[in-house]
Amino acid sequence: MPVTTVPVTTVPVTPVPVTIAPRGSSRPALAGPVRAARPPRHLADLDPADRRAAAEQLGQPGFRADQLARHYFGRLTDDPAQMTDLPASVREELAATLLPRLLTAERELTCDRGMTRKTLWRALDGSYLESVLMRYPDRVTMCVSSQAGCGMGCPFCATGQAGLTRNLSAAEIVTQVICGARSLAQGDVPGGPGRVSNIVFMGMGEPLANYGSVLSAIRRLTDPVPAGLGISQRSVTVSTVGLVPAIRRLTQEQLSVRLAVSLHAPDDGLRDELVPVNRRWKVAEVLDAAWGYAAATGRRVSIEYAMIREVNDQAWRADALAGLLAGHLAHVNLIPLNPTPGSRWTASDPGVAREFQARLAARGIAVTVRDTRGTEIDGACGQLAAASRPGAATG
Numbered sequence: 001m002p003v004t005t006v007p008v009t010t011v012p013v014t015p016v017p018v019t020i021a022p023r024g025s026s027r028p029a030l031a032g033p034v035r036a037a038r039p040p041r042h043l044a045d046l047d048p049a050d051r052r053a054a055a056e057q058l059g060q061p062g063f064r065a066d067q068l069a070r071h072y073f074g075r076l077t078d079d080p081a082q083m084t085d086l087p088a089s090v091r092e093e094l095a096a097t098l099l100p101r102l103l104t105a106e107r108e109l110t111c112d113r114g115m116t117r118k119t120l121w122r123a124l125d126g127s128y129l130e131s132v133l134m135r136y137p138d139r140v141t142m143c144v145s146s147q148a149g150c151g152m153g154c155p156f157c158a159t160g161q162a163g164l165t166r167n168l169s170a171a172e173i174v175t176q177v178i179c180g181a182r183s184l185a186q187g188d189v190p191g192g193p194g195r196v197s198n199i200v201f202m203g204m205g206e207p208l209a210n211y212g213s214v215l216s217a218i219r220r221l222t223d224p225v226p227a228g229l230g231i232s233q234r235s236v237t238v239s240t241v242g243l244v245p246a247i248r249r250l251t252q253e254q255l256s257v258r259l260a261v262s263l264h265a266p267d268d269g270l271r272d273e274l275v276p277v278n279r280r281w282k283v284a285e286v287l288d289a290a291w292g293y294a295a296a297t298g299r300r301v302s303i304e305y306a307m308i309r310e311v312n313d314q315a316w317r318a319d320a321l322a323g324l325l326a327g328h329l330a331h332v333n334l335i336p337l338n339p340t341p342g343s344r345w346t347a348s349d350p351g352v353a354r355e356f357q358a359r360l361a362a363r364g365i366a367v368t369v370r371d372t373r374g375t376e377i378d379g380a381c382g383q384l385a386a387a388s389r390p391g392a393a394t395g
């Protein structure tokens, strides 16, 4: 789908200076970013039982944690002044202890007449991450990051070029969605007040390499209020580069989230280059794990395929891909490559992409071309954060 070219608006967001000492460290607080071992604990890291225990540790009855969660997940507020059902004397302490501000919006870029909004977040330790909110007529999708950076090294991906900074905590993942949900509820996104209906783990990072936090974030996002935000599991997509043991583990979780597998090539020779983790888990193993997931959940697996000119877009590769997928619960998502700065690769010629699509369709494979919304504010996955790293030429 072509991207609507509209002027890009940069909304300056006042950065909040952060001074923080690593938890458990005896070092004094230093000015400027300091690598924290872990972000502070937050309500959204905890299940309801652990929240109650945390409230009790503060000398409060356990139900105070449910009240706090109702504000956070139900009313989308972390402002103690608005929590009038909590005694004034305990609001501040509960909020300070269980609702620390984990992320600061450093930049917000909008396009598509405000319907696409990308936020560059700075975490307490100075790490950068991104989320994108996309409003469509029938839904609002949030694309979230699961890691600051990524260690998988796919050469066409801006996040991959930058390497892994660290895993995000569950609450840092959830916060990206809560902030988007709050903007929508307040009517800050054109189209009137709305709700987040879909979540895709397609921002920075490899979600299955941060398994524990991602699973816990999925539960917080999909459990009903006040345990979580109450988004349907079926509306959540976890995209993976193909970490086979983690796909098998996810298969056991009894979730109904959608799995997307970033395949990008049907043959190991090319996939070894485009997706270096393929040297560990080959195409056949990845797809075997994907079919196991489809069988357990009854859900079609989405096969992601970035169309790279004269690299993976040949007709014979379309036929090879069709051969791998025929008869399986799969859907192919063709993504026009979004070239990263300095990359030798570019997007497939549209005619070639159409031919690739047609060859899959002719073999009965469900196939769509990914909406590339926000390309002009994105560059590509991870580019905004990459440009914001200290020492980068742009920011």
Ligand code: SAH
Pocket: 150, 156, 157, 158, 201, 202, 203, 204, 205, 206, 207, 239, 240, 241, 260, 261, 262, 304, 305, 306, 335, 336, 337, 338, 339, 340, 380, 381
């Ligand atoms: N790490 C996970 C999820 C984040 S990347 C994964 O790789 O699946 C989300 C999707 O964006 C993946 O399908 C990835 O291959 C794709 N992607 C990354 N860089 C891209 C680029 N420059 N152009 C098009 N798609 C890209």
Ligand code: SF4
Pocket: 150, 151, 152, 153, 154, 157, 158, 159, 160, 161, 203, 204, 205, 206, 241, 262, 381
């Ligand atoms: Fe990581 Fe996904 Fe980018 Fe590969 S495509 S480097 S797995 S974020």
